[in-house]
Amino acid sequence: MLYYFFVTVVLAVWVWVDGRRRRCSEAPGLAFLTVFLPILSMPIHFAIRPLRAGEVREGGYSWNVCKNIALAWTACVALVAVWCLVSSLVAPASRLDETVTTDTQRLEGAVEVIVGLRVLFWLWLGPVIVITVIGWLLKTPSIIETGPTGALANQTPQPKPLPEKPTVPPVIQDHSPPSVIVDCPTCGSRYEVPPDMEGQPVNCRKCGELLAARRDARA
Numbered sequence: 001m002l003y004y005f006f007v008t009v010v011l012a013v014w015v016w017v018d019g020r021r022r023r024c025s026e027a028p029g030l031a032f033l034t035v036f037l038p039i040l041s042m043p044i045h046f047a048i049r050p051l052r053a054g055e056v057r058e059g060g061y062s063w064n065v066c067k068n069i070a071l072a073w074t075a076c077v078a079l080v081a082v083w084c085l086v087s088s089l090v091a092p093a094s095r096l097d098e099t100v101t102t103d104t105q106r107l108e109g110a111v112e113v114i115v116g117l118r119v120l121f122w123l124w125l126g127p128v129i130v131i132t133v134i135g136w137l138l139k140t141p142s143i144i145e146t147g148p149t150g151a152l153a154n155q156t157p158q159p160k161p162l163p164e165k166p167t168v169p170p171v172i173q174d175h176s177p178p179s180v181i182v183d184c185p186t187c188g189s190r191y192e193v194p195p196d197m198e199g200q201p202v203n204c205r206k207c208g209e210l211l212a213a214r215r216d217a218r219a
């Protein structure tokens with residue numbers, strides 16, 4: 001019982017901090033509920049918390065709550081299973097001398113653990129199937145939330161960094177005739193290129209248009 005509250009208080013603090021950062025108005029209430037019923041409050045928190053930029057949430061509120069309950073229940077049962085296994089491995093060793101004396105009794109102990117895990121398995125699978133089916137029925141595939149949403153969307157967006165100015169390569173000043181020039185019809189730029197480029201297909205330095213370099217008629 002003490003362990004239970006230790007875990008839930010940690011989770012509650014996380015919900016509170018996460019909700020505060022996301023400016024979720026429901027966070028204090030949900031954090032409080034987390035101390036007692038994390039299996040309900042955590043799924044609601046994940047279903048309603050404002051999304052940050054880049055985060056996506058699909059299917060609507062009901063689906064998300066159901067899906068998260070299934071996940072939370074899975075985590076919960078997994079914890080219990082690990083706990084049972086660990087305690088069944090550790091605890092019998094301590095009382096081995098007193099109670100478990102024969103091989104038959106040890107076998108019975110092992111069977112008990114296996115039966116317990118099977119019960120746990122059905123305890124896990126049943127609710128997961130039920131909640132997933134309910135969630136699937138309530139799912140609205142058309143709802144796709146993309147962050148930022150809610151209070152996070154109202155924040156003044158960070159000014160985008162200005163795109164770097166493209167560095168214009170220095171024009172090669174080769175005054176020795178004959179000069180070969182590129183005269184781009186697309187962007188109107190005109191510049192010299194090395195003489196051996198004459199007649200070669202080149203990409204315009206400014207706009208990237210594919211052209212043929214030619215001898216300057218005016219030269």
Ligand SMILES: [Zn+2]
Pocket residue numbers: 184185186187188189204205206207208209
């Ligand atoms: Zn051009």
